[in-house]
Amino acid sequence: MSSLTRRRRWLTICAITASAALVSLPAGAAPGRDGTPFGARALARLAAERTHSAGGDTHKVKAADEDDGNEADEIAEGADQYAEARTSPGIVAPGAYGAAWNSLGDLSGTGGRWHHVTGLPYDSDDPRYRDIDSNSSGGAGRVTGRMAAMAADDDGYVYAGSAGGGVWRSRTGGGHWQPISDRLSSQSTGALALDGAGRLWLGTGEATTNADAYLGSGVYVLSRPHDGTFSGRSRVGGDELESTTIHELRFGGGKVWAATSEGVWSHSTKRLTGPWKLEFAPNPDYLPGGSQAKDPSAAYKNIANDIAVDPKDPAKVVLAVGWRSGDDYNGFYTKVNGAWTRITSGLGDLPADPDDVGNVTFARSADGSRYYAIDQSPEQLNTNPDSGLEGIYVSKSGSPTGPWTKIADYKGLAADGSALTTSGYMPGVQAWYNQFLTVDPSDPEHVYAGLEEVYETKDGGTSWSTVGPYWNFGFSCWSIDPAEQTGDCHQTTHSDQHGVAIGRRHGRSYVYVGNDGGVYRRPVHGSQDSSGHATDWTSLNDGTIDTLQYYSVGIGRDLTHGGVSVTGGLQDNGQSVLRGDDKVMGSNFGGDGGDTLTDPADGCDIAEEYVYLAVQVTQNCAVNDGGWTTDPSKVTSYNVAPADNATGEARFIAPLAADQKNSATWIAGGRHVWVQTHGYAIRSGSEWTSVHDFGAGRTATAVAASGGKVYAAWCGPCNNQGFARGIAVGNADGTGWHDIALPGGGADGTVPNRYLSGFAVDPKNADHVYLAVNGFSRHWTEGPGAGVGHVFESRDGGTTWKDISANLPDVPTNSAVVTPNGGLAVATDLGVVYRAPGRTTWQRVGRLPAVAVLQLKLSPDGGTLYAATHGRGIYTFEVRDCG
Structure with missing residues (x-):
């Protein structure tokens, strides 16, 4: 393949992210009308020909090197797998993460504190690493983690809400960031909004319906956002919006409206106490407490995406409701004679057919003369491999009831300088995941729209420019050889747009965009080159913000x-x-x-x-x-991918480990357990050897090895449609492999029938091993065999197991490590806990925000614990401080 094709194989349109308060969607996909799973239409290069059974488990994936698919299926698959680890074998009840956070706070703490490692700039274009398999020179510059929402005022204050690392404030128009929500039990942002009184409203729970989005704990308001911080006392209303995601917060008629995963709610903006009012849920029986609340598709049945309030009559409201992949309830709703009724006609070009209404975002001009909307179509998503975008629309009456006129579609945007077309994609290919829309306060016809890229129109949609192209690869200004590059490629934004705001600093207006790479800014009336690409984007990811x-x-x-x-x-x-x-x-x-x-x-x-x-x-x-060559010798x-990559028989994030006693021996897990003994001198995937086959439909979830003894956990099916799990043990040389009997499937004292996420082998004795179990115990999980417990110990090589969870909070656990003193550190979705040698109870390790820790490793000398968080970077903790 060509060098550029090889480079693109490693570039993703997006993937997936997080903080703490429950995964919004049940594991696996909700069944569609034809019995096939809901989910994004074949979007992954690596999963271009994935076919699913009705249960969503059996699948076939085209080899990665064939490189001819697109990415949405990959994203949806990753989303399913991240969620199913926490939900299978059943559905998790609301409030699970909140209860776990409270329990964690009740634990005694160790001494010491966490030290931030990655709190410095991260340059995705670093020229030192402009390797053929890097993204360097793509133009995104300095990056951080995904930003889900933005807000900005006219005094130079900017607020960025991250997917899993909380809300951040800049007093300088971007940069020199400070976290302002660390005291909350959820660090997942769904929406940010400033009201007319200058208060900052936060809706927790990211609503992108992707892999690692977590539910929130409600809506909070900050009366003094310039110098205050959010706390539990600033929550609006009661617990009505706990364990939901919030897509948008809108204001009108003395109310704040919330579009959530459990319908549309409202609350007075003047009196912040008292409960939220449920305005509309299309399928109330599927809400918590309803007769269908335990149905596997319940989380899909009341999704609301946005609210449009008529500026001339705040009592007139239009709701955009519906699951991205389609359902009979999808559509636009308004009140008729006091009852919420679906609009079936009169919208003009804006579709009334439920099959054409999916994820929707509204934006209103400051003078009330225009309303704009983006609509993602379930029909397009399920049938069109090029794009899920139905269109961008304007209501020139200023009323959300229209009539609406289409002003853009994916083909038109593609022709206006898009970089996606050079890479085999089309605008809106992930419109269910990527959306923002805003109007210049000083010009009702000046609009910014975000999909995978950033688009701008200055004439109400007659013409568009791709001011934030996906990347610079494919443009004539770019070459993989620096000697041949013309040097006129401008910085662009990172891909996958989620949040936008317009604010002012020192009398000048700026647009701020939030995406999978963090926060970027340009003047509202910025400059463009001859292709319509902006020449003046600035990355605001200065290292003080680490998400x-x-x-x-x-x-x-x-x-x-x-x-x-x-x-x-x-x-x-x-x-x-x-x-x-x-x-x-x-x-x-x-x-x-x-x-x-x-x-x-x-x-x-x-x-x-x-x-x-x-x-x-x-x-x-x-x-x-400096060679810029594909010559294998240079x-x-x-x-060096093992064969399960080519056949698609590995999980999205598949396990990889080195033997504790011999770093040249590696273990990788897909359908097979793979071993290679060349260490970092390996040069080909053919150097792996399969030492064990779990069998068709099964795939590894965790592997570990010490002194040649290998432990491997698997699941299959891996979602709640018949979930099953197991452990196999054998030797790296291929001998002695056998399945471990895990009797009981959830009876007290036995390993639960849940996702097995990590092993920690005692370096002094390979038969002494610990097991981390994901998900929630049966108190929260409705499913067969959910069982109890999160950490288990075996002293006989995995033959028998003992539950050692004791006072450990009921929270998903992700990995574990045995410390040099014989203690055990465990990574959970809410931080790190530790059991000292000789003890039976657990302590909280230092104090991190409510962020998921997915992996723990020890430094080469064993004295420092490294924690990989999914939302706040990497932290270290001195093992001696654990006690």
Whole structure:
């Protein structure tokens, strides 16, 4: 394949992210009208030909190197898998994360405190790592984790709400950020809005319906956003909106309206006490407490996306309601004679057919003369491989009831300077995930729209410019060889747009956009080149804001600069590398970063998983030598994926581990357990050997090895349609493999029938092993065999297990590590807990915000614990401080 094609194979349109308060969708996909699963239409390069059974488990995926699919299926698959780890075998009741957070607060604490490692700029264009498999020179510049919502005022204050790392404030028009929501039990942002009194409203629970979005704990208001911080006391109303996601907050008629995953609610903006009022839920029986609340499709049945309030008559409101992949209740609703009624005609070009109404965003001009809307179509999503976008519309009457006129579709946007077309995509390919819309307060015909890219019209939609193209790859200004690059490629934004705001600083207006790479700014009336691309974007990800969403972390000695090299795989931000003397992190691999292996003896020996076990290895940190060649003898990184990557028989984030006693022996898990013994000198996927086959329909969820003894956990089916799990044990040389009997399937004292997420092997005794179990215990989970407990211990090589959860909060656990003193540290969705040697109870390790910790690793000398959080970067804790 060509070098550019090989590069693109590692670039993702998006992937997935987080904080704490429950996954919004049940595991697996809700059944569609034809009995097939709901979900995004075939969108992944790596999953282009995925076919699902009715249960959503059996599938076939085209080989990654064929590189001819697009990404939405990949995103949807990743979403299902992240969710199913926390929900299968059943449906999790609302309030589970809130109860766990309270229980965590009741634990005694260890000494010591966490130290922030990644609180410095992260340059995705770092020229040191402009390897053929990196994203360097794509134009996104400095990045951080996904931003779900933005707000800005006219005094230079900017507010950024992240997917899993809380809300941040800048007093300088962007930059020098401060976290302002760390005291809340949910760090997942759904919506931010400033009201007419200057108060900042926060709706928790990200509503992008992606893999790692978490439910929230309600709506909060900050009366003094310039200098205050959110607290539990600032919550509006009661607990009515706990365990929901909130897509938008809108104001009108003395009310704040909330579009949530459980219908549309309202509350007085003057009196903030008292309960929220449920204005409309199309299927109330599926709400918590209803007769159908335990139905597997309940979470899909009352999704509201936005609210449009008529500026001339605030009593006239239009609701955009419906699940992105379609349902009979989808559509636009308004009140007729006191009852909410679906609008079936009179909207003009804006569709009334439920099949054409999915995720919708409204925007109103400041003078009330215009309303605009973006509509994602379930019909397009399910039938059109090019785009899910139905269109962008304007109501020139200023009324949300129209009539509406279509002013853009995906073909027109593609012709207006889009970079997607150079990469085989079309605008709106992920319109169910990527949307924003705003109107210039000083000009009702000046509009910014966000999908995968940022678009601008200055004439009410007659013409459009792609002011924030997806990347610079494919443009004539770009070349993989710096000697041939013309040098006139301008910085663009990161891809996948979610939030937007317009504010002023020092008398000048700026537009702020939030996306999968953080926050970017340009003047509202900015400059463009001849292709319509903006020439004046500025990244505001200055390192003071760290919302990076890590799946993994790796640590090794930095033999060149001293200290250690820290690396990790990220949601849609590749692989970060922080050398011993770095002031700026770089990115040596692009796309999504999955699991990571780093040689403790040499931190530039790195193996990074993309997705589905697409493993890439480097022995020089992928530092480019200036050759820009695909010559196998000169490249700086190598594709060494085991065969399960090509057949699609591995999970989205698949497990990868090195033997504790021999770092040259690696274990990888898909349908098979794979072993290779060449360490970082591996150069081909053919060097892996299958030592065990779990069987068709099963895939590894965790692997670990010590002294040649291997533990491997699997699931299959992995969602709540017949969920099953198990453990196999054997040797790295292929001998002695056998399945472990896990009797009881959830009876007290036995390993629950839930997702098995991690092993920790005692380095002194390979038969002594700990098991981390994800999901919630049966108190919260409606499903067969959910069982109780989250941490289990075996002293006989996995033959028998004992529940050692004791006072551990009932919260999903993700990984564990045995500390040098014999203690046990466990990563959970709400932080890290520790059990000291000889003790039976657990302590809270330091104090982190309510953020998911997905992986723990020890430093090469064993003295420092590294925590990869999915929303607040990487932190360290000194093991001696654990006690």
